[in-house]
Amino acid sequence: MLERGELAGVPFASAGAGRPLVVLPGLSPMTGVESDQLVRGSMAPVQRLADRRRLVVLNRWPNLPRDLTMAALARGHADAIRAGFPGESVDVLGTSTGGSIAQQMAVEYPDVVRKLVLLSAACRLGPLGRRDQARVAGLLRTGSARAACRSAGASLAPRLLRPLGGAVGWLSANRVLSSTQSADDLLATLDAEDGFDLASCNGSIRAPTLIVAGGRDRFYSRALFNETEQLIPRSQLYTRPRRGHSTVTFDPRAGATIRGFLNS
Numbered sequence: 001m002l003e004r005g006e007l008a009g010v011p012f013a014s015a016g017a018g019r020p021l022v023v024l025p026g027l028s029p030m031t032g033v034e035s036d037q038l039v040r041g042s043m044a045p046v047q048r049l050a051d052r053r054r055l056v057v058l059n060r061w062p063n064l065p066r067d068l069t070m071a072a073l074a075r076g077h078a079d080a081i082r083a084g085f086p087g088e089s090v091d092v093l094g095t096s097t098g099g100s101i102a103q104q105m106a107v108e109y110p111d112v113v114r115k116l117v118l119l120s121a122a123c124r125l126g127p128l129g130r131r132d133q134a135r136v137a138g139l140l141r142t143g144s145a146r147a148a149c150r151s152a153g154a155s156l157a158p159r160l161l162r163p164l165g166g167a168v169g170w171l172s173a174n175r176v177l178s179s180t181q182s183a184d185d186l187l188a189t190l191d192a193e194d195g196f197d198l199a200s201c202n203g204s205i206r207a208p209t210l211i212v213a214g215g216r217d218r219f220y221s222r223a224l225f226n227e228t229e230q231l232i233p234r235s236q237l238y239t240r241p242r243r244g245h246s247t248v249t250f251d252p253r254a255g256a257t258i259r260g261f262l263n264s
Contacts, residue, residue: 024098129219
């Protein structure tokens with residue numbers, strides 16, 4: 001059974017009991033945590049910890065400002081953690097865009113992050129990732145929400161399944177982008193991530209950090225994952241060579257490595 005609510009205005013869903021593990025999911029067209037698929041998928045790499053950890057998924061809140069920045073997203077998530085767990089630092093798992101938010105938060109609010117896991121996330125978007133997101137953002141700016149969802153679905157799917165991913169995105173567009181505001185929220189987040197670069201942050205991440213990468217990630221190159229490891233002093237990089245941006249999140253060995261890091 002999932003518990004849902006808000007922490008300092010940030011929607012959350014949680015399961016399990018024990019010391020908290022905060023999960024920041026990858027970018028979804030939808031804000032909030034009403035989607036069980038988003039929540040369960042975000043928890044998947046650490047689901048086995050639910051018998052002794054409280055898994056808390058935080059997702060972006062609706063009605064985001066058009067000039068949104070990664071710093072503002074990090075501040076909102078840090079405020080939520082402080083509201084939910086006052087005086088406590090927590091372990092944080094950030095996937096993809098959630099990993100970008102987690103990095104900014106770990107730099108600017110080190111008191112809230114005990115350990116950090118970056119899953120399919122690096123210090124900034126690579127050229128292909130930037131290009132794909134720019135295409136989606138451009139379609140959203142022209143009001144072509146269905147085409148934007150098709151483009152996003154295709155880019156996230158494994159290479160052989162991209163036509164299917166695009167079709168799923170096209171068919172689900174009216175459900176996942178059900179209003180002009182939801183499209184605007186997605187566009188604001190895309191623009192915020194486009195401007196994120198860990199190397200440009202005012203400070204460094206102090207928390208022990210595990211970076212989990214797929215060797216075939218289209219959004220982040222191996223060189224970017226290596227650079228991320230160099231930028232974070234207390235970090236280690238674990239790579240699954242045959243996995244991609246999405247598939248590494250469900251890789252059993254990657255999940256076991258994440259759980260081992262968090263339990264150590």
